[in-house]
Amino acid sequence: MSDGDTRLPIEPLEVRHRREGLVHLALTAAIALAAVPALAIVLFIAYKGAPAISLGFFTEMPMAGMTQGGILPAIVGTLWLVGVSLLFSVPIGILAGVYLSEYAGRSLLARGVDMAIVNLAGVPSIVHALFGLGAFVLFLDFGTSILSGGLTLGVMTLPVIITSTKAAMQSVPHTFRVACWNLGATRWQTIWHVVLPNALPGILTGVILQVSRSAGETAPVLFTGAAFYLPILPTSVWNQTMALSMHVYALVTQVPKVPEATKYATALVLLGVVLCFNSFAIVLRTYLRRNRRW
């Protein structure tokens, strides 16, 4: 300590310690403000919905104008829709992200495409829904079906998957690429053997977020694939189906005399389904990350 150096206007230590304390407090408050509402929502829904949860709620068809029975077709329908959207958006999104990261370079065109994709990620879901209605339901004549709904969800999730893939690829240290090239690897061999395996955890993070979004968004499936009331299980992608997000919307706003608990229980199941998808992806990501150290 050079407190004895009278030529410097040394700031008193207690001032700096106090400032550090204030900043720490402010940051803690911020995380609390963010976490408390989220937790409160989940607990509130769980509390209100729990009375309606039973085995039958998961395994039965809705009955009596959806005021009784279970929500099986909505659960199954959501799984179908999310499945179709992932089958479409994950391969295309990852390959497009790889292209943008490794092959596109920094040309004006590449930067333009890049910017377009980033902006597309911010387009409201109702706009994607209208696009899906025009493109898949009407123009390609897939009708109102799981295929149309899944593709619409896929288009909606594509930009984020592309962007996160690209970011994950670019965070892989450059020295790995140089090491590969110097052993005579082609660009694709470098990507396949080194860059992609190391980018997978980051790519999965993007996919996880989009799974939740696919399952939760109502607008994109509203015109394209989801049925209001259809108490049968879908058997192919050409069927219409019920969906959890849509069902919550219907129960809350469209159907009279639905018990309070049933509405909240449906929302709780939607949360649970998303959580299942996410935990699977998080376990996979943790497994892939085990031996990464940067």
Place this chain on the structure above:
Amino acid sequence: MNEAPAVRIRGLSLWYGAFRALEHVTMDVHRGEIMGLIGPSGCGKSTLLRCLNRLNDQPYVRIEGDLTIAGYDVMSPTTDTLALRRDVGMVFQRPNPLPISIRDNVLFGLRLHAPKTSKAEQEARMEGALREVMLWDDLKDRLHHDGESLSLEARQKLCIARLLPLKPTVLLFDEPCSALDPAGTAAVEELMRTLRGTYTQVVVTHNMQQARRISDRCAFMLMGELVELDDTAQLFTHPSDERTARYIEGRFG
């Protein structure tokens, strides 16, 4: 030395944009020898080394002259860099093992170029490579460990070992010891000495003692020019150029 030289450089000039980094460099490296490249920072020694396996292929780089290495006409646009880099291996300043097991690191290049190699042949080549770099006895029981888990010295040796299963003829070293401690430096230098004769080695170093200890012949470069090239003993005791004399005496650089 009645064979053709392993590296033959004639009138090589290189520009980074408008900046001329190499000026009409001409030299031969004989088969099996260790050639040292010394000179102050920015003299072009690393640039020259990077030309040898086409690491300078960038739009803003312009190169003129003739360059033959391991039988490849490096300057020809039709020369395949994949094959060139199979025969001409590069070792970098910072050891850069891949984040995979030791075994996979050593076999990485082999599997790229000859994916159908039998398991037995792969194991034999891997053991041979690790023996050549004197790592086999230490590592034979933990070949499945991550290459990045090793000490810096062992990592650098691993980076040398992974070049060997493809039987290259020329090894290029870009300041291979500058990230290592004195013991690691001594070990890598010892390794380079044992590889002498089997491989042609070109070593860029800013460490004059190192150049003196390991190289057979040595080239002094300054501002993109090859000032002097001679037997190492001769260059360090009786330099013929005043600039070389001043550099090796430590008066600049």
